[in-house]
Amino acid sequence: MRILVSLLALALALLPGPAWAQSILRDAETEAFFREISRPLIDAAGLDPRSVQFVLVGDPSINAFVTGGQNVFIHSGLITAADNVNELQGVIAHELGHIAAGHNVRFGEGAGPASKISLLSLVGAALAVAAGAGEAGMAILGLGTAAAQGKFLAFTRDQESRTDQAGAVFLSKAGISGKGSIAFFRKLQGQEFRLAIPQDNEYARTHPLSSTRVANLLSVYEKDPAWNTPPDKALQAKFERIKGKLIGFVEEPPRVMQQYPEGTNTAAALYARAYAWHRSGHPDQAMTEAARLVALNPYDPYYLELEGQILLESGKVANSLPVLRRAVERAPFEPMIIT
Template sequence: MKAATLTKKTSALCLSALLAFAGAAPAYADSISLVRDAETEQMLRDYSTPIWRAAGLVPSSVRVHLVMDPGINAFVAGGQRMFINTGLITQSDEPMELIGVIAHETGHMAGGHLARGQEAMGKLALPYYASMIAGLGAIIAGAGDAGMAILAGGSQVAMRSMLTYSRQQEGSADQAGATYLQRAGLSGKGMLLLFEKFRDQEALSTQQQDPFIRSHPISEDRLASLEERVKASPYFDKPDPPESIHHFKMVQAKLNGFVDAPDVTFRRYPSSDQSDYAHYGRAVAYHKAGDNEKALSELEFLLKKDPKNPYLWELKGQIQFEGGKVAESVPSYRQSLALKPNEPQFQLSLAQSMLAVEKPEFDREALGYLQESVKHDSENPFAFYQLSIAYSRQNNIGMAELSTAQYYEAIGAMKDARMHAEKAQSLLKAGSPEWLRAQDIVTARNEMEDR
């Protein structure tokens, strides 16, 4: 897991987007902080894939994003993107709770609620605008009290209408999610358990409520309807497999180690705890505290038990690299990639390590890994940044400029992206695929300026 995060704009949320009109949209409406971790992302995809298939979605078309946020929340956005907070993972008691939320969000995605919600917002806003015009007219005419009453009444009607629509969509997503879980042979008990935890939170002020409640209002009727549906499934009492529970706890420990301060992690996983996940969490915490010898010692305990775990080797490489032992990190990253050959984040990490060693014999190999990495994960800005370095080492300045342009494009800095794309075009063969890619970036920037 990389501690550095990427701030990325997003314009759509789960049905909480409906509340934006009323001024109650979560902070994600402006920006979210994304973090990358191959192990966590793979776990989420493992949980999600059978549900997506049951919903008629193509798994390869759905993107899962990990949001660095301690709150329990998840949402979907346009382009079949699912966002899951780190807090939802760390605060779930068992895999089935997380899986239940994934099924619910898949219900929104497969049901087209995002597009329909935006359309509904437009329709629901009309009564509010009409009352606003009438109220202002009354105020201008001298009937101030009557005008203010009209404005307040119109706002309340719009709010009630939007909340009703939101509850309908949430209930629909519940039922769809329960259906997908049953089709996939999975229990819906986790969805019920998690929602029951928040049964009483609707009575709290919005400042005290968990973000999940603000974006997923849970009524008694909705909970009762969901309970009836999931208990009717023949898989209701099907437990999570032991290996799934173990992996889930391992991922929780890793996330806790990275997200929390080291002293918090050490209290959660004291030295007396000799479980695998306690060693995992402490390894990360010691690394964050700057004690890499203890971090590697905790990790070696796990590697002796599970030497074919690619994520343990990846973490070892990260600890070595960030601890200044760059050359020693190369074999560790090599091992992680050997155990999981097509993982783009492993390819990126190994390439970064090789480039940092600054040995010419590593440079061309690193370039190959980076080319493969961006081929399978074209939304990682850091991969393009490293690719620009690798191309520069090969004296391929045209491709280095294109990679730099793609880096800026990925982080949304379109002015800089256009500048480097134009430089790339001047150095690349006109009409080549690379030249055309640079042209796309220039054109995209021009279109933004014309709006």
């Protein structure tokens, strides 16, 4: 039984994390934004923009991953932790590197050899146990499991390092600075320190240490002509809107109000407070914030969508319909607004 449990643990360790374990967040504006900021990177990677899909995952951890073909999953915690659009683009460039290299379909290249090692160790352990050498059998199994894990981890670290370099190439081709990528890896490094993750042993990890990744990438990015290119102002403004909307939706209302206090009337702040008031059961205050948002731009379909949504979900169906119709008129190709 102990042998079976050890093998099961190894098998689970070799499997990618399940995408279905978290909730999926759908928002027309956010998904349009993902498509816009990723388009030059997708082109640089030689991929078809129609085939790459972005999925926002409701998870506070700072993470992103690729699974199921050309689907990029981005955790909500990654967006709320990012300071600018270039940091998000740096992460997307890395994930596109996984897609371009076909890492999903090449998973067996790493798992296969590791599984063979574990099976051979199982056979050796079983023979030892059958011969009456139980302790020797468990030692064989333990060594085999360690060797299998080590081989697989080396494989994934190599993939990650290659993908970091591919992401740097895509950013360069798209004329986007790598400063965002470096800043984001430094955030991950800070998280490793906070979680007391050892910084002296890279061999027990699926990814290289963030400090290693920063050192390897800095020498590439600093030579790139785009290094000193600032974030696109229009995209940065959209990023701030998306971030404010997301924080309003996923964070506890008191924390939202602390981050976006009354009197701050940027689009991000109005979005955040509108969602926070609406989620906490204060429709009048939510409508006040939404009305201020619409006043910034009466023709913005996403502002109108939010106003209509609050009216609809507050039971004011008749009042919501004209607002939602105007939103659809301004964004006739957004199915999530239409429905």
